[in-house]
Amino acid sequence: MINIALPKGRLGEKVYALLSSIGYECSEYSENNRKLIFRDEKNGVSYFWVKPSDVAIYVELGAADVGVCGKDILDEAQADVYELLDLNMGKCRMCVAAKKDFRDDFTRPLRVATKFVKSAEKYYSSIGREIELIKLNGSIELAPILGLSDVIFDIVETGVTLKENDLHVITEVYPISTRMIANKSSYKFKNADILALTERLKGAIK
Ligand code: PRP
Numbered sequence: 001m002i003n004i005a006l007p008k009g010r011l012g013e014k015v016y017a018l019l020s021s022i023g024y025e026c027s028e029y030s031e032n033n034r035k036l037i038f039r040d041e042k043n044g045v046s047y048f049w050v051k052p053s054d055v056a057i058y059v060e061l062g063a064a065d066v067g068v069c070g071k072d073i074l075d076e077a078q079a080d081v082y083e084l085l086d087l088n089m090g091k092c093r094m095c096v097a098a099k100k101d102f103r104d105d106f107t108r109p110l111r112v113a114t115k116f117v118k119s120a121e122k123y124y125s126s127i128g129r130e131i132e133l134i135k136l137n138g139s140i141e142l143a144p145i146l147g148l149s150d151v152i153f154d155i156v157e158t159g160v161t162l163k164e165n166d167l168h169v170i171t172e173v174y175p176i177s178t179r180m181i182a183n184k185s186s187y188k189f190k191n192a193d194i195l196a197l198t199e200r201l202k203g204a205i206k
Pocket of ligand 1: 139154157159162
C-alpha cells in the first residue's frame with residue numbers, strides 16, 4: 001500500500017485525475033464529500049487530503065510515503081524529504097513586488113511582508129540586504145498599500161492580483177512548480193513501489 005498526501009483543492013484534484021489514469025484509481029474516491037482518506041486495496045493505494053502547506057510535514061514524518069506540493073511550500077517547510085519529480089503543473093514565480101513609486105532606502109532595513117518567512121530570509125541574506133519581516137497569512141498585497149511594508153515576497157501566477165492592486169514585480173526570484181516528494185525511509189523500504197509510481201507519472205506528464 002502506498003500512502004499519498006494530496007493538497008486539498010484544484011491542484012490535488014488534477015493530480016488525482018492523473019494518478020487515477022495511470023493505475024492508481026481509488027474506488028472510494030468522490031469529489032463531493034468531506035472524507036479525508038480514500039483507500040483502494042486492489043490498486044494498493046490510499047490518499048489523504050491535507051492542507052497544501054502541510055503536505056511536506058506529513059511526508060517528512062512518514063504519515064504519507066509520498067506527497068505532492070508546490071516548490072514554494074517545500075522550500076518554506078525545509079522538510080527532510082526526497083524530491084522525486086517535477087510534475088510541470090502549478091507553475092508560478094516567487095517574486096518581490098511593490099508599489100510603482102517604491103524606491104529602496106538602503107539607510108534602513110527593508111520591510112518585507114510575506115507568508116514565506118524562511119524563503120524570504122534566505123533570499124535577502126543571499127543578496128546581503130537587511131530586512132524586517134512581517135509575517136502575514138494571506139492577502140499579502142494589502143501590506144504595501146496600507147504602508148505596513150515596503151515590498152511583498154510572494155507567489156505570482158497570472159499577475160492579476162498585483163495589477164488589480166496597483167503593484168508590480170521588482171524581482172523574479174525563482175520559478176515554482178509542483179513536485180512529488182517522498183519520505184526517506186519509505187523510499188528505502190517501498191522502493192520498488194515508489195519507483196514504479198514515479199516512472200508511470202514521468203511517462204504520463206511527458
Ligand atoms: C496567491 C498569492 C497571490 C495570488 C497570486 O494567493 O499569494 O495573492 O495567489 O495569483 P495571481 O498572480 O494569479 O493573481 P492565494 O490565492 O493563495 O490567496 P491568499 O491571499 O490567501 O494567500
